[in-house]
Amino acid sequence: MVAGAKATYIKDLGFRTCWTVAPDYAYGHQVAENTLARLEEFNLGIKLLGQSWPPLSEKDFSAYIAQIISAKPDVLFLDIFGGQLLSFIKQAKGYGLYEKMETFQDSQPEQIRPFGMDMQEGVMGWTTYDITAPKSAANDAWVKLYQKKWGNDAFPSYASTEYYSAMLAIKAAMEAAGTTTDREKVVDKLETIKFQAPVGKVYFRALDHQIAWPMHPGRTVFLPGYNFAVVGKDVKMIPAENIWRSEEQVKAARAKKK
Amino acid sequence: METLFYQVMTGLAMGGNLFLVAAGLSLIFGVLNVVNFAHATFYLLAAYLAYTITAIFGPNGFWIALILAPLAAALLGAIVEITMFRMVYDKVHYLQLVVAWGLILMLGDGFKLIWGSEKRVILTPELLEGGVPIPGGTFPVALLFSMGMAAGMAIMLYFLLYRTKLGLYVRAARQDPIIPCTLGINVDALFTLVFAFACWLGGLGGVVASTMTPAYLGTDLEIILVAFIIVIVGGLGSVMGSLVGSLIYGLVTALGILVVPRFALVFLYALMILILIFRPYGLLGKPQLQ
Numbered sequence: 001m002v003a004g005a006k007a008t009y010i011k012d013l014g015f016r017t018c019w020t021v022a023p024d025y026a027y028g029h030q031v032a033e034n035t036l037a038r039l040e041e042f043n044l045g046i047k048l049l050g051q052s053w054p055p056l057s058e059k060d061f062s063a064y065i066a067q068i069i070s071a072k073p074d075v076l077f078l079d080i081f082g083g084q085l086l087s088f089i090k091q092a093k094g095y096g097l098y099e100k101m102e103t104f105q106d107s108q109p110e111q112i113r114p115f116g117m118d119m120q121e122g123v124m125g126w127t128t129y130d131i132t133a134p135k136s137a138a139n140d141a142w143v144k145l146y147q148k149k150w151g152n153d154a155f156p157s158y159a160s161t162e163y164y165s166a167m168l169a170i171k172a173a174m175e176a177a178g179t180t181t182d183r184e185k186v187v188d189k190l191e192t193i194k195f196q197a198p199v200g201k202v203y204f205r206a207l208d209h210q211i212a213w214p215m216h217p218g219r220t221v222f223l224p225g226y227n228f229a230v231v232g233k234d235v236k237m238i239p240a241e242n243i244w245r246s247e248e249q250v251k252a253a254r255a256k257k258k
Numbered sequence: 259m260e261t262l263f264y265q266v267m268t269g270l271a272m273g274g275n276l277f278l279v280a281a282g283l284s285l286i287f288g289v290l291n292v293v294n295f296a297h298a299t300f301y302l303l304a305a306y307l308a309y310t311i312t313a314i315f316g317p318n319g320f321w322i323a324l325i326l327a328p329l330a331a332a333l334l335g336a337i338v339e340i341t342m343f344r345m346v347y348d349k350v351h352y353l354q355l356v357v358a359w360g361l362i363l364m365l366g367d368g369f370k371l372i373w374g375s376e377k378r379v380i381l382t383p384e385l386l387e388g389g390v391p392i393p394g395g396t397f398p399v400a401l402l403f404s405m406g407m408a409a410g411m412a413i414m415l416y417f418l419l420y421r422t423k424l425g426l427y428v429r430a431a432r433q434d435p436i437i438p439c440t441l442g443i444n445v446d447a448l449f450t451l452v453f454a455f456a457c458w459l460g461g462l463g464g465v466v467a468s469t470m471t472p473a474y475l476g477t478d479l480e481i482i483l484v485a486f487i488i489v490i491v492g493g494l495g496s497v498m499g500s501l502v503g504s505l506i507y508g509l510v511t512a513l514g515i516l517v518v519p520r521f522a523l524v525f526l527y528a529l530m531i532l533i534l535i536f537r538p539y540g541l542l543g544k545p546q547l548q
Contacts, residue, residue: 024520050519051519052515052519053519053520055523057480057483059471059477059480059481060272060275060470060471062268062271062272062398062401062470062512063265063268063269063272063511063512063515063516063522064515064519065268066264066265066267066268066394066395066512067261067265067515067516067519069264069394069395069396070260070261070264070265070394070395082377082474083377083471083472083474083477086377086379086471086472087470087471087472090379090382090469090470090471090472091398091470091471093387093388093398094387094388094389094396094397094398094399094400094401094470095389095395095396095397095398096388096389096395096396099396100395114376114377114378114379114472115379116379116381118379118381118382
């Protein structure tokens with residue numbers, strides 16, 4: 001879904017060349033492969049100039065950054081996260097990478113908030129949640145509820161939002177099933193109900209229990225009153241149904257595995 | 259050609275940054291005969307302190323951190339040397355490793371209590387922000403600063419070790435601790451001083467690196483592995499060998515990434531293996547006297 005969100009977001013931006021950076025293990029290879037597959041699927045005609053595979057322990061990305069700058073891609077798909085993403089951004093700023101190309105990176109609140117006001121503004125990023133993604137009464141209510149518990153300086157992250165939503169799902173399923181103790185009945189209801197999460201009404205697809213959780217790609221921005229960047233500019237809410245693997249694709253993949 | 263120059267400059271900067279850590283590690287081994295695997299934990303301590311100091315004083319607090327954080331690392335180093343490492347100087351290396359590992363765990367838990375498990379990004383001072391144009395592209399000022407610090411420290415270390423009386427005692431102790439004893443030198447104090455100084459170097463490396471990378475738990479274990487490779491390549495116990503090893507590390511990694519990105523690390527390990535086979539005491543190291 002992340003790869004689908006990227007391809008959807010950039011489809012009208014006119015990029016001709018790209019480069020991918022992902023950690024050198026199964027996840028990294030899968031995410032880079034999916035990104036390229038989705039670009040192909042969307043028929044965007046973006047040429048891959050190269051790929052970087054830093055090991056998980058890498059802290060110094062200077063050599064990778066210098067190489068990418070020399071290659072001059074239009075867009076860089078950056079699929080590293082955590083401390084590695086922070087290191088990369090900090091080093092990339094010094095190299096002036098953001099002035100030379102567009103980047104698309106993981107911009108979940110946990111990833112970019114540690115940067116505070118030092119975060120690069122205007123970079124493209126995907127997130128499953130932010131205090132501004134989506135802008136809705138349900139999300140505002142969730143932020144208020146969170147702050148009531150943890151204080152006005154605290155803001156929900158994507159992980160806290162997802163766990164909170166999981167509890168809401170179970171609560172809604174129990175209410176619909178009319179029981180709190182019959183596990184099978186609650187499970188059956190989870191496959192059919194829609195419930196209100198901070199990001200909107202969501203549900204689990206019965207076929208594979210994939211949640212229909214929307215993606216929110218956009219650009220980072222500093223908003224007055226916050227001491228960190230949020231994905232809050234040019235945000236596009238992309239429904240899961242537009243970018244997840246269709247039921248036919250899931251069935252075909254399962255048949256292939258058998 | 260410009261791409262190559264750009265990559266070489268990057269490689270030199272990468273090596274320079276690691277020299278400060280590797281030099282301390284090598285110095286401790288050379289003089290005290292201890293493989294201090296906890297050495298990079300002092301690097302991490304200083305990086306965390308730099309975060310706290312810049313959080314209090316703002317981005318320009320970095321310059322205060324550059325003075326205070328390595329001193330704090332040195333002070334903790336002296337305490338640790340007196341209370342822990344002194345007990346195992348004459349013991350087998352694996353016992354020293356157990357002590358170092360215990361220290362890594364204890365300090366790591368201490369860091370978690372103080373700074374939590376979040377990644378801590380320092381505010382970069384204005385002077386070190388941005389980049390300067392060089393052939394091939396923009397080069398970060400922070401990396402130039404890091405290269406300058408490494409070069410400055412290499413020169414200072416050379417003069418300290420080879421042009422001062424203190425350096426003479428340290429080199430004598432490296433040969434045999436009995437030698438400075440016969441000159442009336444308090445060897446215990448000399449060892450504490452060397453250990454603390456090495457931790458100061460590591461701390462300095464941590465503060466300098468914090469302009470380019472955040473501080474977070476586990477950073478020390480990532481750094482020590484690389485520093486150890488550098489020290490093996492350069493020669494265990496040879497501070498100048500650490501400089502050579504660091505620059506080789508930086509250049510091999512940077513050029514390796516340019517040539518065969520997915521297998522860049524192989525070059526480094528292959529080089530280490532070759533050196534271990536043909537020159538087990540490293541490029542500038544000397545065989546240990548039995």
